[in-house]
Amino acid sequence: NAGVTQTPKFRVLKTGQSMTLLCAQDMNHEYMYWYRQDPGMGLRLIHYSVGEGTTAKGEVPDGYNVSRLKKQNFLLGLESAAPSQTSVYFCASSYSAADTQYFGPGTRLTVL
């Protein structure tokens, strides 16, 4: 099992450009999450999904969109990147809301 994978691992964008981060899990988990992690701050939830075809806003959703067309994939989109979105983005999945979350290796995004 690969667990949770994320692509790309690194990306540099210019302000205003768009991109999509891909997360895939092979554990048949219902729940998937996108977080961002900034220095000195805990992981902050951007969006999450409780099953195929569903998405919901987390703590910091502005400037991001998500889609969960297939159970195993969760996509995070930035339509018009801003320097404030420079961060490390982690995807995670879990069997249920109360269970352990398993994380992907992260995507380091820099917006110039």
Place this chain on the structure above:
Amino acid sequence: RKEVEQDPGPFNVPEGATVAFNCTYSNSASQSFFWYRQDCRKEPKLLMSVYSSGNEDGRFTAQLNRASQYISLLIRDSKLSDSATYLCVVNIYTGGFKTIFGAGTRLFVKA
């Protein structure tokens, strides 16, 4: 007040030392608790769940105090490989579950 608070450290300890981390949470609806470990430039990984009766896994002991709303992690006989950031994680039930991550406590174990 943050929902989950940890001492950011860093804690600098020699090999073989015993070190303890505390984490406080503010929401009494908190249901389940975890400690995660995060190595530099890596993803968080589950270290251990925290049960009401306390639990131990080798050199690691986790305890929960619901009355005072804190959890703790004790590491005995510290190894160089224990150097990492330790994240306190709380699941809160408010109609649905919400997971809150602490900002983490950095530990450096020196030879």
